[in-house]
Amino acid sequence: MTGRRLALTVFAAAAMVGAVAGLLTARPADATTAASLAVHPGAATYLNCGWHGECLTPTSGVALDWRKTGDKSIYWRSWAYAIPEGSYAKGVIVNRSATCTETDVDISSPVDYTYRGSEMYVHAATEISGVAFVLTGTTWGTWFARYIGYTVGSEGNGQCPWTAEHLHQRAYWENVSSQSRNTSLYPSAINSGTYSDITSQGKQQDYATWTY
Amino acid sequence: MKPWRPNSRLAAVATLALGATAVAAGSFFAARWSAGSESVTAGPQLEPAATVTTGGASAALPAEPTSFPPGWAGPYQDADRLKPRYGQVINGIAVGGTVVPDNGFCTGRSARWIDPERARGTPVWIEPGYLPADALEGGVPRHVEAQAVECSAGVAWLEVTYGRSAAPDVTERLARGESWFDIPTGGFIRILRTQGSGPAAHSALAADRWYEATINGLPAAVGRPILDRGLGDGMVVMWDAEHNLTTVILALNLSTAELLKVAEGLK
Numbered sequence: 001m002t003g004r005r006l007a008l009t010v011f012a013a014a015a016m017v018g019a020v021a022g023l024l025t026a027r028p029a030d031a032t033t034a035a036s037l038a039v040h041p042g043a044a045t046y047l048n049c050g051w052h053g054e055c056l057t058p059t060s061g062v063a064l065d066w067r068k069t070g071d072k073s074i075y076w077r078s079w080a081y082a083i084p085e086g087s088y089a090k091g092v093i094v095n096r097s098a099t100c101t102e103t104d105v106d107i108s109s110p111v112d113y114t115y116r117g118s119e120m121y122v123h124a125a126t127e128i129s130g131v132a133f134v135l136t137g138t139t140w141g142t143w144f145a146r147y148i149g150y151t152v153g154s155e156g157n158g159q160c161p162w163t164a165e166h167l168h169q170r171a172y173w174e175n176v177s178s179q180s181r182n183t184s185l186y187p188s189a190i191n192s193g194t195y196s197d198i199t200s201q202g203k204q205q206d207y208a209t210w211t212y
Numbered sequence: 213m214k215p216w217r218p219n220s221r222l223a224a225v226a227t228l229a230l231g232a233t234a235v236a237a238g239s240f241f242a243a244r245w246s247a248g249s250e251s252v253t254a255g256p257q258l259e260p261a262a263t264v265t266t267g268g269a270s271a272a273l274p275a276e277p278t279s280f281p282p283g284w285a286g287p288y289q290d291a292d293r294l295k296p297r298y299g300q301v302i303n304g305i306a307v308g309g310t311v312v313p314d315n316g317f318c319t320g321r322s323a324r325w326i327d328p329e330r331a332r333g334t335p336v337w338i339e340p341g342y343l344p345a346d347a348l349e350g351g352v353p354r355h356v357e358a359q360a361v362e363c364s365a366g367v368a369w370l371e372v373t374y375g376r377s378a379a380p381d382v383t384e385r386l387a388r389g390e391s392w393f394d395i396p397t398g399g400f401i402r403i404l405r406t407q408g409s410g411p412a413a414h415s416a417l418a419a420d421r422w423y424e425a426t427i428n429g430l431p432a433a434v435g436r437p438i439l440d441r442g443l444g445d446g447m448v449v450m451w452d453a454e455h456n457l458t459t460v461i462l463a464l465n466l467s468t469a470e471l472l473k474v475a476e477g478l479k
Contacts, residue, residue, distance in 0.1 A: 130293030
């Protein structure tokens with residue numbers, strides 16, 4: 001084989017390899033966005049009561065109780081992955097108090113298009129209802145935290161089961177591919193404990209994935 | 213000292229390798245480009261996560277939306293957020309952020325959660341006669357959550373939440389020019405019925421969204437969503453003095469017309 005023929009052969013092979021690799025890694029025009037959202041505890045690090053509906057007379061359920069002493073602030077805390085990367089969701093802080101005081105964060109994804117669910121912070125009030133924030137996801141994960149409200153020192157009219165100041169947090173999901181609670185880390189009703197690194201990956205409370 | 217001269221065979225191999233690399237890279241990016249990877253923006257292009265939508269100074273709502281780019285609802289939510297939210301009495305029913313309903317059945321700290329099924333047969337039992345199609349699955353209410361509370365005098369309240377499913381192709385249908393209001397985009401309907409709490413309901417809705425109505429012969433206060441066609445929370449409070457019952461319907465992204473149909477269908 002002459003040097004010229006060898007060069008042409010190598011270039012042709014290189015071109016084919018490059019083209020195939022390019023096609024394999026390209027996103028088709030109708031590609032979807034894959035999003036996963038891990039929502040972490042909104043209060044401090046001490047868990048009053050594991051997964052429950054109510055803790056005084058323990059019932060299985062989907063909420064955790066977090067102790068509040070001193071600092072009353074409640075935060076939205078989340079890890080988000082999105083492929084492709086970008087601003088994939090919006091959270092709106094909503095005062096949804098009824099019999100119990102409640103602050104929710106309503107999640108839409110794509111932004112303002114499809115409702116995906118709400119993270120619900122019961123026994124927590126807010127002075128910034130209606131404020132919104134945009135969530136950005138990356139392939140390696142993006143951390144986001146934002147103040148959303150504060151725990152209340154009493155529950156109004158006595159119709160809301162409540163004994164002392166704490167955050168009762170749960171999630172409500174709609175239109176998602178999967179949803180889960182971190183039952184491997186956080187215990188069942190009544191059990192308690194301290195989780196000093198609740199903002200770390202893997203220490204989330206609720207988790208959901210979806211595509212659009 | 214002799215000047216350094218490259219070995220001719222080594223130079224040929226190096227040139228070939230560089231050329232092949234360049235061709236491969238060129239083909240790689242050409243293939244990606246031709247497959248459309250650079251032209252796809254499936255996700256909304258908005259502010260980074262740390263940006264908070266703060267809204268303007270005016271409380272007036274913008275004109276009704278005719279197009280729905282990502283983030284379209286923000287200006288309406290911002291304008292609504294700036295409106296006053298004082299307590300007021302509508303049709304004999306107190307509503308607003310400062311309203312605290314009576315304690316009714318509950319004295320001291322007697323309130324406790326119970327199995328919602330135990331509310332069946334009591335005055336607070338909820339049976340919707342109408343729910344929108346996107347809240348049904350196989351003709352039955354979809355994704356029901358419920359909770360109930362009992363106090364010393366009996367079951368004090370029951371709350372049931374119905375989930376609303378979204379169309380899987382919302383983005384594509386919007387791109388084709390359909391109205392966001394004509395596409396199922398999800399949400400929920402939450403119905404709360406209490407006994408002994410009087411004609412009152414705590415609410416975070418803007419004060420100017422409330423109006424009087426009569427529903428099923430009962431006095432009612434109706435709180436419109438931010439946009440009547442169904443953006444944001446809407447609320448209906450009905451007061452049944454004869455049975456000492458307060459019924460609250462709270463729905464996200466449901467039109468006023470549908471909200472009223474849910475209220476009218478309640479037994």
